[in-house]
Amino acid sequence: MAAPPARVPPPAAFRPHPHPLLLLRLRPPPARIFPACLPPPRCLRRLAVAAATATAAAASVAPDDISQLNYRLRAIARRRDAASAASTSASPVDPAQAEAYLRMIRDQQRLGLSQLRGDGGAGGEAELDADEEGGGERARKGMAAGSLLGHRVDPRELEPGEYVVHKKVGVGKFACISAEDGVDYVFIQYADAMAKLAVDQAARMLYRYNLPHEKKRPRNLSKLSDPSTWEKRRLKGKLAVQKMVVNLMELYLQRMRQSRPPYTKPVALDEFAAEFPYEPTPDQCQAFIDVEKDLTERETPMDRLICGDVGFGKTEVAMRAIFIVVSAGYQAMVLAPTVILAKQHYDVMTERFANYPDIKVAMFSGAQSKEEKDDLITKIKSGDLHIIVGTHAVLTERMAYNNLGLLVVDEEQKFGVQQKEKIASYKASIDVLTLSATPIPRTLYLALTGFRDASLMSTPPPERVAVKTYVSAFSKDRALSAIKFELQRGGQVFYVVPRIKAIDDVLQFLKDSLPDVPIAVAHGKKMSKNIQFAMEKFASGEVKILVCTHIIESGIDIANANTMIVQFAELFGLAQLYQLRGRVGRSEREGFAYLFYTDKSLLSRVATDRLGAIEEHSELGQGFHVAEKDMGIRGFGSLFGDQQSGDVANVGIDLFFDMLFDSLSKVDQFCLVPIPYKDVQLDINISPHLSSEYISYLENPVELLNEAAKAAEKDLWTLIQFTEDLRRRYGKEPRDMELLLKKLYVRRMAADLGVSRVYPSGKTIFMKTNMNKKVFRLMTEAMTSETHRNSLSFVGKEIKAELLVSLPDTLLLNWLFHCLADCYAVIPALVKY
Numbered sequence: 001m002a003a004p005p006a007r008v009p010p011p012a013a014f015r016p017h018p019h020p021l022l023l024l025r026l027r028p029p030p031a032r033i034f035p036a037c038l039p040p041p042r043c044l045r046r047l048a049v050a051a052a053t054a055t056a057a058a059a060s061v062a063p064d065d066i067s068q069l070n071y072r073l074r075a076i077a078r079r080r081d082a083a084s085a086a087s088t089s090a091s092p093v094d095p096a097q098a099e100a101y102l103r104m105i106r107d108q109q110r111l112g113l114s115q116l117r118g119d120g121g122a123g124g125e126a127e128l129d130a131d132e133e134g135g136g137e138r139a140r141k142g143m144a145a146g147s148l149l150g151h152r153v154d155p156r157e158l159e160p161g162e163y164v165v166h167k168k169v170g171v172g173k174f175a176c177i178s179a180e181d182g183v184d185y186v187f188i189q190y191a192d193a194m195a196k197l198a199v200d201q202a203a204r205m206l207y208r209y210n211l212p213h214e215k216k217r218p219r220n221l222s223k224l225s226d227p228s229t230w231e232k233r234r235l236k237g238k239l240a241v242q243k244m245v246v247n248l249m250e251l252y253l254q255r256m257r258q259s260r261p262p263y264t265k266p267v268a269l270d271e272f273a274a275e276f277p278y279e280p281t282p283d284q285c286q287a288f289i290d291v292e293k294d295l296t297e298r299e300t301p302m303d304r305l306i307c308g309d310v311g312f313g314k315t316e317v318a319m320r321a322i323f324i325v326v327s328a329g330y331q332a333m334v335l336a337p338t339v340i341l342a343k344q345h346y347d348v349m350t351e352r353f354a355n356y357p358d359i360k361v362a363m364f365s366g367a368q369s370k371e372e373k374d375d376l377i378t379k380i381k382s383g384d385l386h387i388i389v390g391t392h393a394v395l396t397e398r399m400a401y402n403n404l405g406l407l408v409v410d411e412e413q414k415f416g417v418q419q420k421e422k423i424a425s426y427k428a429s430i431d432v433l434t435l436s437a438t439p440i441p442r443t444l445y446l447a448l449t450g451f452r453d454a455s456l457m458s459t460p461p462p463e464r465v466a467v468k469t470y471v472s473a474f475s476k477d478r479a480l481s482a483i484k485f486e487l488q489r490g491g492q493v494f495y496v497v498p499r500i501k502a503i504d505d506v507l508q509f510l511k512d513s514l515p516d517v518p519i520a521v522a523h524g525k526k527m528s529k530n531i532q533f534a535m536e537k538f539a540s541g542e543v544k545i546l547v548c549t550h551i552i553e554s555g556i557d558i559a560n561a562n563t564m565i566v567q568f569a570e571l572f573g574l575a576q577l578y579q580l581r582g583r584v585g586r587s588e589r590e591g592f593a594y595l596f597y598t599d600k601s602l603l604s605r606v607a608t609d610r611l612g613a614i615e616e617h618s619e620l621g622q623g624f625h626v627a628e629k630d631m632g633i634r635g636f637g638s639l640f641g642d643q644q645s646g647d648v649a650n651v652g653i654d655l656f657f658d659m660l661f662d663s664l665s666k667v668d669q670f671c672l673v674p675i676p677y678k679d680v681q682l683d684i685n686i687s688p689h690l691s692s693e694y695i696s697y698l699e700n701p702v703e704l705l706n707e708a709a710k711a712a713e714k715d716l717w718t719l720i721q722f723t724e725d726l727r728r729r730y731g732k733e734p735r736d737m738e739l740l741l742k743k744l745y746v747r748r749m750a751a752d753l754g755v756s757r758v759y760p761s762g763k764t765i766f767m768k769t770n771m772n773k774k775v776f777r778l779m780t781e782a783m784t785s786e787t788h789r790n791s792l793s794f795v796g797k798e799i800k801a802e803l804l805v806s807l808p809d810t811l812l813l814n815w816l817f818h819c820l821a822d823c824y825a826v827i828p829a830l831v832k833y
């Protein structure tokens, strides 16, 4: 907008008032045309009076709708940018960028899928289709239920009493399979009747009804006579999945918009690599390549997940990344969830970088004194320290880096919400490498390859021997003989219990039985200094038995400790047991894990299954199968951020995963193709006439109106900018001008929502659109105004809005403005591109 030339100051009434956003932030928008700080000009006061005396419906419409919408959209853009750690840009996704991104996703997915099928071919989308149609397709192609790509269950594997989900009917209990006239039928008990299904049909429709976290919840059986209740539940689950996929893509895309110059490959990298004392595993090699490419070839900051089974050597991958970044003169921060782990990383890194005296490693944790910390902060700030290893204490506001380039996060899921937010905020500007020992199910990983940069490490180092796992009822004799065996071969023992209060008894029992053996204790309630002290003594070999809680679950790497006793093993989760067991057998020496439960007769079915699973999966690299078994819910959480247990519980994990794969394969259906602004036909008869007073007050009214039209034609952000500038210069516009602006907004939003024609007919407003039903459902589900949501339906190629009464044109325009604003605001940027 052209700046008005210098002239006599306008009458006070027209003087620009503070920025509308500022006003909104200070208090809720006033239900009047003018902000309280300014009296309306006399000429406009009449309009205000007219507005105030308008119909009740009109009065209920806040006059400053436009600022509210502008504010809402800007806030959404800011939140999105913060979440995706993007810059301050509020601009929507660029269509060309989005298209390129979608193409990339499709290609990567196709690759992942063909890998999954092991056929090396392309075109896997039909197989991914887990919806009704896709299910039939897959069955025809002979893919077994419960095969790699699906989570359906073969009814013959079910046991009587098991909860199952039938896609169309809901939750029931499997009763039996019985033959009638030579045909096998599956019988499922529902709340009101017994259902009978041919086995083949059941194989296409049935899932186990597993819940996240193995939590016990009342499982209400569905009613055969009332399919609508289940349908609603299923739809809710499906929408949750779709929202998740869209949000995930959007985050990814936003991140791809960041850029930084690629790092130069350090000349000494090969030398550094050659100093690694082992032969890297094939997966390690691939991860090195992935990370090196991210850093030295890409222009977007790295955000890679290194997902590896316990003890498979993720740390070395991180150290190579650190080497590249630090060699370029940047600093690296390594974040570990516990002091013990931070200390271990510190020791490993100090040793690994020992040949490079210019690279200085430091440890920073809450256990240090204030003086120590202050001193470290000064050195970090001045750039004297290069690798800073620490716990969440490193995230303190006081921390200031000289030139931070890389963040390595170990076990991100173990950090709290606020810390995770802080970590996310780093992603704006620096490269991030996340290490996770929680394996995600392979299927999920591959299906997600297009969405998240991840390197999977599923090959064990060559000398590794599987940990021998024994599950039995607790016996002091068995525990003692296992401990003695380990001590006799010069090794050390972890003795793990689930609760701190059990530690004293164990300690007493061990001291009584092995009076000369040095024992230490580590648990989360101990001061971190004491834990560190105990761990150091254990790591150095001075202490032979460490009695502890699951605090040692992640990352601890003590080559000489190769026997683990877990008492009250029934109280640990499957993934937790897997992680714990991973603490032993981490060198070439054989490891032993004794999982003792208290009393078999008291074991729940779930606990029995869990212990059975851990015993069964004791081969090396079984983490991925365990994760499948555990439904990888924790790994799933680490991929998607906060867990959606509620949504998952609606339909059970297995069906949720199938819906997820389905959604992933159809990402490009979540797009809304905007139509050209000029093609939007708005059949509402409003042509506001601006008052001569307002026109004469405006500097160059014709040009201004043209600018308004052009801004609307360009995009919504330009229109927002235009209105804000207008108000900044001339104050809040009178009602007629507001109507004119609203008309522009309505047309602009309609164009963005793919609406080509808006026409009222009696109490109904029809909006002809190219939007598909999926996007419509996603949108209406997210709408904040229940009134608008309930009035909308999708019929054929039209969105229909049913009003209670037929409205005059001005009110109709207001209604449309509000409704489209709500629609527009809730649709994620990627869908809108």
Ligand SMILES: Nc1ncnc2c1ncn2[C@@H]1O[C@H](COP(=O)(O)OP(=O)(O)OP(=O)(O)O)[C@@H](O)[C@H]1O
Residues within 6 Å of the ligand: 278, 279, 280, 281, 284, 308, 309, 310, 311, 312, 313, 314, 315, 316, 436, 437, 461, 462, 463, 554, 555, 556, 557, 559, 582, 586
């Ligand atoms: N290729 C290899 N061959 C032999 N040993 C290796 C190899 N790579 C790493 N190691 C050793 O294996 C042990 C475990 O490695 P590391 O601590 O990196 O595992 P991790 O993947 O981080 O495990 P966790 O998830 O349990 O923390 C270390 O002692 C490491 O030196």
